[in-house]
Amino acid sequence: MRDGSNDSKTPVQQAVPPDTFPFSAVVGSDDLALALVLTAVSPDVGGVLVRGEKGTAKSTMVRGLAAVLPHQQVVVDCRFGCAPTDRATCPDGPHDPATPAASRAARLVELPIGATEDRVVGSLDLERALGRGETAYQPGLLAAANRGILYVDEVNLLHDHLVDLLLDAAAMGRNTVERDGVSVSHAARIVLVGTMNPEEGELRPQLLDRFGLTVEVAAPREPTLRAEVVRRRLAFDADPAAFVARFEADQEALRRRIADARSALGAVSLTDAMLTKIATVCAAFEVDGLRADIVTARAAVAHAAWSGRATVTVADVRAAARLALPHRRRRNPFDSPGLDEDLLDRLLGDDEPDPGDGGEPEPDARHDQDLHGDGDGEAPPSTSMGQRPERDGELDAEPAERRPEPQRAEHDPDDGGTETGQAPAGAPAASGVSTADEPYRARLLRATGLGTGDPGRRSSAVTSTGRRVGSTSARTGPVHVPATIRAAASHGSTGDVSRGDRPPRLRVLPGDVRRSVLQGRESNLVLLCVDASGSMAARRRMEAVKSAVLSLLLDAYQRRDKVALVTFRGAGAELTLPPTGSVEIAARRLRDLPHGGRTPLAEGLETAYETLRVERLRDPNRRALLVVVTDGRATSGPDALQRAARVAAQLRHEGVEGVVLDCESGRFRMGLAAQLADHLGAEHLPVGELAASAIVGAARAARATTGRAA
Structure with missing residues (x-):
């Protein structure tokens, strides 16, 4: 299904094509392979969110997973794919016990970004309702994906309310529909997998928390591993059938192992000691709520079953925590998900020996050599399911180059120089880098009128x-x-009752x-045009400027906007960050923003104008909001103020809506930022009034003054 507005009666369901790239042939994605397998073993884990740059085999592995899921028995012609044991609970049932069952491969259902809510959860069958006067339910994609995989590519671009629906169904295993006179509840036991590129925007923390496991993937840096990836891809493209046949034995072994793990899942014991370790780890990483504890426990049980153990061990808890906690730890708004594995190891301690095992290796290594070889017994340079020898039952750690970078504090004690990044008095002018205070809740800035852009939370x-x-x-x-x-x-x-016809029908x-x-x-494009000249460094203005811009970025993050960053200083302006959905990248660029030199205000506005012009061609429905952060001075070149006024008037003529954030301070003010706002036809807002708390304080002060006057 390519379009969410498809009017066909039956949602698209697809079995995996026979020439799909084999799951066991993918190399260099160890954590992703483990996360997908654990979710396949126990769908109650709650799905997998795959975060990574483009070209890292995210979609290839998801599609390959469906090919190794065990075949399933279904009631023939059941719209919900019910198992023979579910005949009595099916909305179309109860099915006749004589209705035969058939075996089929697990289904892979792909959810397009443009899907609507009625196509996802199902809705009223309009043909029967309007044509025959019957209230009937038309199943949606959740029904099609029952007992299979529901794959959402670019899940961060999907509407938030649809993501909520999917995660609720994945967590409860059921889809309940109460709309348009329809009341239906049906099974929706799905393996939910979402992929995303963080550069295109993040999911809200509330939605991140709802995914059971998360994995960060990146292209391998080792030349031998990269060469092996390319070698296998070229071999597959040259002869897909031969390549698939080469790995068929590995695929079948993996299929059997998943089936065995599913069968053994109910018999795995989670002791109180291991449960206490899970609670200790979750508390130490300061995760909010108890969902992390529950998901980690379920993933640890699934890992034990996958490893062939009857009791959960420290190795299982470690493997589960590495996948269940990174996106749940308490972090700053612009921090990327990550986990301190050294702290995790200290909390868990060494693996405890299994009593009575006699020092024999654990059974989870039994298939390592035969599941991911190259088909003739020779192991690849790095297998996607190979085990770490020194840690029982856990997959190989990612190379150091692929691990998330440690988070940097906003205040760098080793920054050197003065607090604002200025040169000492009397020293020659030079560029500096200043820090910023914590962001605050900014007042709502929005475009006027009624737009037609993508759903968001601003205008x-x-x-x-x-x-x-x-x-x-x-x-x-x-x-x-x-x-x-x-x-x-x-x-x-139609029809005439007086002539004995049937009752009239519409x-x-x-x-x-x-x-x-x-x-x-709708969401907007928030273009920040920031003055980074030397005048902004005076009187410690740059800290206030960076705090204000960080606050605007935080507001854009919460309102699902795209952002862009233009800075001007010295002799020209630069598009520091092209329009993107990732405000985290903008925040990182801002923290490292140098300042100093003259003030090329006209050049900054020209760069903003050109950026908006190009973006309007790319996305004509997304309205832009230009935020100019400056004190209004223009000191670069002859007639600097006049040139800036001409460019501002051109922006106003093009209908660009904006706000001038006035950073001028001190007792004697020139009011140049207010003049610039007048040329732009924009709102003039002193930087001190950007915080939402300033509005509340002013309202309280006015109310108190009115009360005293009365």
Whole structure:
């Protein structure tokens, strides 16, 4: 299924093509392979979120996983893929015990980014409702994915409410629909896998927490491993059938091992000692809530079953914690998920020997050599399921180059120089780098009018979600049933009771269908144009500037905006960060922003204008909000102020909405930023009034003054 507005009656379900790249042939993705296998063994773990740069075999591994899932028995012609044991609980049931069962491969259902809510959870069958007057349920993609894999590529670009629906269904194993006169609950035991590129934007922390496991993937840096990846890909492209046949024995062995682990899952014992270790680890990493403890426990049990053990060990807890905790640890808004593995090792201690094992190796190594060889007994340079020899049951650690970098503090004690990054008095002017205070909650800045951009949380817009404000005859969008009935009623009904005909029926023609017009919020492009000249470094302004911009970035992160960063200093301006959904990258660029030199304000505005022009061609529906952070001075070149005023007037003529964040301070002010705001037709806002708390304080002060006057 390519389009969320597909009007076909049955959601697209696809078995894995026979020429899919084999799961066991992928090398260099150890943690991802383990996370996918654990979720396949125990779907209750809650799915996997795969974070990584482009070209790291994320989609290849997900599609390959479906090929190694065990075959399943299903009731013939059941729309929900029920197992023979679920005949009595199926919404289409109870099925006749005489209805035969058939064996089929596990299904892989891909969810497109443009999918609508009714296509995901299912909705009223309009053909039967309007044509025959029957209330009937049309299953959605969750029903199609029951007992299979639901794959969401670029999950960070999916609407938040759809991600919530998917995660709820994955956690509960059921999909409940209460809408359009339909009340249905059906099984939705799915293996949910989402992939994303962090450069295109992050998921909200609340949604991150709902994924059971998360994995950071990156391209390997070792030349021999990279060469092996390319070698296998070229061999597959040259002759897919021969390549798949070469790994068929490995695939079948992996399929049997997953089936064995599923069968043994209920018999695995999680002792109180191991449960206490899990709680200790989760508390030490300061995760919020108890979901981390539950997911870690489930993943540890699944890892023990996968390893062939009847009791959970420290190795199982370690492997589970490495996958279940990185995205749940308490962190700053712009920090990337990560885990201090040294701290994890200190908390868990050494592996405890299994009583009575006589020092024999654990059974989880029994398939290591035959599952991921190259088909003729020779192991690849680094296998994707190979075990770490010194740690029982745990997969190889990622190379140091691929591990998440340790988080840097905003205040670097080794920064050197003065606190603001300025040169001492009397020293020649030079560039510096200043630190910033913690970001604060910024007041809402938004575009005026009504837009048509992607759903978000900033400006008012006509979107695919929100409150219903009208109807239209457009061909796409959710159906407005009352408006459709009114349109159909305008040309009458069929049948005449007075002549003995059957009761009149409403005749609905294709042209009668009306779609809902929904008003909600959209996301915008927030273009920050920041003055980094020497005048901004005076009187410790740059710390306030960076704190203000960080606060705006935090606000953009929470409101699902795209951001871009233009800085100007010295002799020109630079597009420091092209438009992106990753505000984390913008925050990192800002922290390292040098300052000093003259003030090329006109060049900064020109760069902002060109950036907005190009982005408008790429994404014409996304409205932009230009935020100029400056004191209004222009000291670069002749007629600097006049040139800046001309560019500002051009931006105003193009309809660019903006805000001038005035950073001028001191007793004597020139008011140049206010003049710039007038040329731009933008709001003028002193930097001290950006914080939402400043608005609250001013309102309280005004109320107190009014009370005293009364």
